[in-house]
Amino acid sequence: MPDNSDYKIATRAVRTGQVRSQEGEHSDPIFLTSSYVFKSAADAAARFSGEIEGNIYSRFTNPTVRTFEERLAAMEEGECCVATATGMSAIVATCMGLLKAGDHVVAGRDLFGSTIILFNNILTRFGLSFTYVDSTDLSQWKDAIQANTKMLFLETPSNPLCNVSDISSVAKIAHDNQALLVVDNTFCTPVLQQPLKLGADVVVHSSTKYIDGQGRTMGGAVVGSKDQVGEGVYSFLRSAGPSLSPFNAWVQLKGLETLTIRMQAHSRYALEIASWLEAQPSVERVFYPDLPSHPQHALAQRQQTAAAGVLAFQVKGGRDEAWTVIDSTKLFSITANLGDTKSTITHPATTTHGRLTVEQRQEMGVFDNLLRLSIGLEDVDDLKRDLQRGLDQLS
Ligand SMILES: Cc1ncc(COP(=O)(O)O)c(C=O)c1O
Structure with missing residues (x-):
């Protein structure tokens, strides 16, 4: 394929990165191999020393994984992408690859629950410290900066409340203070939002979600510059080992091919459901960035081309009422995953955010009457x- 810059994102999603083998296959091939054969002892030595480029071992590189990485990098308009075993390993690889003991990170308070657990319970043991802020309040980002702040980390829209942070303004705060901005772009994917173009330095993904798109495989990715991602994050991955399996890379390559059209459809359907929920008497509040009632609606309209497929809503009542809605569904799957062709319903307070303290949940707005839909x-x-079946029982 000629230079990526000649093509729009939907074309890149289908075409970028494929290298046809001598068999002339049309679909991307899958290279299920752990290691690679050298032509001679001298060839092996030259590849190990880095004198000659080439595959050595699939923890380091794999052709199917490389195609996935090149395609996602082209879609995010980043120089370089490294694929990881899961979204969480993308986040840990970013921190381990780019930070050192003594560094401080400012993060949005509304990050995904496991990210907060990773930061507070694990990475603090290695000398990193974290301050959490309301991710929608720029003055809190500024005020939280310390002399040793090296990274700002946000997720937008956030999980589950769909808070939208201003990527360009937070990037400016980061750069004014010689820190990096990392954005978790799992919810929007590059189809709906390209954080690097808005000034972020690094993008992380859980490709388990929309990029797979059918709830089959786990995966993650980090996208950014050659220096930060190609060297810093990659050197951690190569040695620590949470690399993406070639099989999962292949499934997710197929996911990328249909991502553009799926994200448009997920967004259209989610907006229709969100608007309908707002009119239901037993619903207290709906959180979806494409609704005019969303507090960051104007920002979302500027920053994202649509709001993706996740929304949250509060029912009138508490945990029992929320559980009634869940238990009355026959079509929605009661599962914690999102970004699937199958719609899912979750009670964040007792599942995805259940390991946080009650105070942490309340500060984030994850109340007992909150439900998340994908x-x-x-x-x-x-x-x-x-949904109507359960909502009718409440009113
Ligand atoms: C926004 C976000 N980031 C990261 C993750 C973690 O991804 P994974 O489950 O692939 O490790 C998730 C998982 O739900 C998520 O929603």
Whole structure:
């Protein structure tokens, strides 16, 4: 394929990175191999020393994984991508690759629950410190900076409340203080938001979600410059080993090919459900960035081309009422995953955010009456009828 810059994102999603073998296959091949054969002892030595480029071992490089990395880098418009075994390993590799003991990180308070657990319970044991801020309040980002702050970390829209942070403004705060901005772009994917173009330095993904798109495989990715990602993050991955399996890379390559059209459909259906929920008498509040009632609606309209498929809503009542809605569904899957063709329903306070303290949850707005939906690709009227059953019992 000629230079990526000649092509729009949907074309890159389908075409970038494929290297046809001598068999002339049309679909991307899958290289299920742990190691590679050298032509001679001298060739092996030259590859190990780095004198000659080439595959050695699939913890370091694999052709199917490389195609996935090149395609996602082209979609995010980043110089370099490294793929990881999961989204969490993308986050840990970013921190371990780019930070050192004594460094301080400012992070949005509304990060995914496991990210907060990773930061507070594990990375603090290695000499990193963290300060959490309201990710929508720029003055809190500024005020939290310390002399040793090396990284600002945010997730937008956030999970589960869909808070939207201003990427360009937070990037400016980071750069004014010689720190990096890392953005978790799992919810929007590069189809709906390209944080590097808005000034972020590094993008992380859980490709388990929309990039796979059908709830089959785990994966993650880090995208950014050759220096920070190609050297810093990659050197951690190569030695520590949470690399993406070639099989998962292949499944997710196929996911990238349909990502553009899926993200548009997920967003359209989610907006329809969100607007409908707002009109239901037993619903207290709906959180979805494409609704005019969302506090960062104007920012979301500027920063994202659409709001993706995740939304949250509070029912009137508490945990029992929220559970009634969940237990009355027949179509929605009661599962913690999101970004699937199958719609899912989750009670964050007792699942994804259950390991946080009550105070942490309340500070984040994850109350007991909150439900998270990930809208899949079923018929929207069928999904509304499925939710209606439980909501009717509340009113
Ligand atoms: C925004 C976000 N980031 C990271 C992760 C972690 O990804 P994984 O489960 O692939 O490790 C998740 C998982 O739900 C997520 O929602």
